[in-house]
């Protein structure tokens with residue numbers, strides 16, 4: 213069960229804080245860029261880059277009218293280029309939405325260069341995480357003043373928040389973790405900006421953990437007193453912790469939900485408790501059709517309850533990341549649950565927070581499930597801030613935002 217236990221922060225090797233990115237060979241890049249501009253195709257692509265770029269870099273300006281396909285497209289949920297300039301950074305550079313088939317397939321020479329040209333890189337969502345680490349915050353962050361971003365999920369949300377907060381001490385970040393299995397906050401007092409993470413034990417009903425047959429959460433082995441406090445269900449936690457938190461950190465500007473790894477464990481515990489088939493009692497195994505159907509029904513309950521409690525607040529959902537080891541082919545169930553969630557969330561109009569899929573290939577884990585401090589938390593911060601900006605400037609302005617799921621457009625078109 214080690215994978216589900218909370219991770220001690222000491223386990224994480226900080227990979228060097230906010231080290232500067234590797235030096236770029238600027239003059240070479242400039243030459244390459246100018247060469248590119250001489251080509252007609254490249255000229256068009258660059259023009260498209262600049263157009264799109266100018267639209268979403270104008271962070272304080274209003275978003276364009278509903279239906280503006282270029283301006284409304286989401287740089288994290290569109291196909292793009294993953295750029296890992298160092299172990300500390302992951303940038304996702306979307307291919308420009310205006311690029312035609314000819315643009316995308318016009319052959320250019322393979323160059324002796326590692327970094328993408330600066331103008332291509334500037335298509336990525338702004339590196340808001342870096343901006344937050346500045347002592348005097350740049351005006352691009354004005355949208356974040358008096359806002360709060362909530363992550364309601366598991367230890368991965370809390371660890372992203374903790375790692376991110378420590379990475380941003382220079383920017384004035386203040387970490388507060390009242391209880392690992394209840395909530396954690398990271399505040400930027402100068403902006404009055406709060407990142408909050410709320411913990412829950414998955415979608416199991418409260419009754420599984422109450423007398424007369426408290427077989428679920430209270431029966432888990434734990435290493436600390438009061439490690440797993442009640443309430444044990446999302447309904448109970450919504451009532452007792454999440455709604456009351458508004459008086460402490462303000463109304464959420466947006467909420468990213470998750471329920472994943474505790475549910476995967478629940479299926480095996482359930483089979484154990486009800487003496488189901490031996491195969492079903494295994495910790496890692498493919499999920500059954502009925503398990504996924506149950507999960508989808510509970511996800512709907514969670515989404516609808518959160519929407520009812522926080523009317524009008526934009527909601528996203530974070531899926532699961534692969535296990536490091538794929539022990540017993542445990543990534544099959546991760547993939548299955550991701551797919552099941554994509555289907556039901558598309559129907560619920562809840563866009564995916566694609567953090568996990570953008571981490572594909574990451575190998576620096578702290579255990580089979582938790583990632584080390586480093587690039588994943590940086591990506592989390594850039595994404596959280598990008599979506600916060602969208603939430604603040606008008607979540608509903610873009611159509612079909614938020615329903616589309618471009619990463620999987622082919623298979624899951626609504």
Ligand SMILES: *[C@@H]1O[C@H](CO)[C@@H](O)[C@H](O)[C@H]1NC(C)=O
Nearest residue numbers: 227296297298299300575576
């Ligand atoms: C990234 O980290 C890994 C593991 O610590 C190391 O082997 C590798 O050399 C690092 N790469 C860079 C580009 O720093």
Ligand SMILES: *[C@@H]1O[C@H](CO)[C@@H](O)[C@H](O)[C@H]1NC(C)=O
Nearest residue numbers: 357358359360404461462463
């Ligand atoms: C900080 O922001 C919250 C809203 O999230 C607001 O309720 C509160 O008044 C703000 N505090 C200050 C000191 O401006």
Ligand SMILES: *[C@@H]1O[C@H](CO)[C@@H](O)[C@H](O)[C@H]1NC(C)=O
Nearest residue numbers: 531532534546547550568569
């Ligand atoms: C879904 O599961 C697979 C494991 O097969 C993983 O590689 C992928 O990154 C997961 N996450 C998302 C958001 O697709």
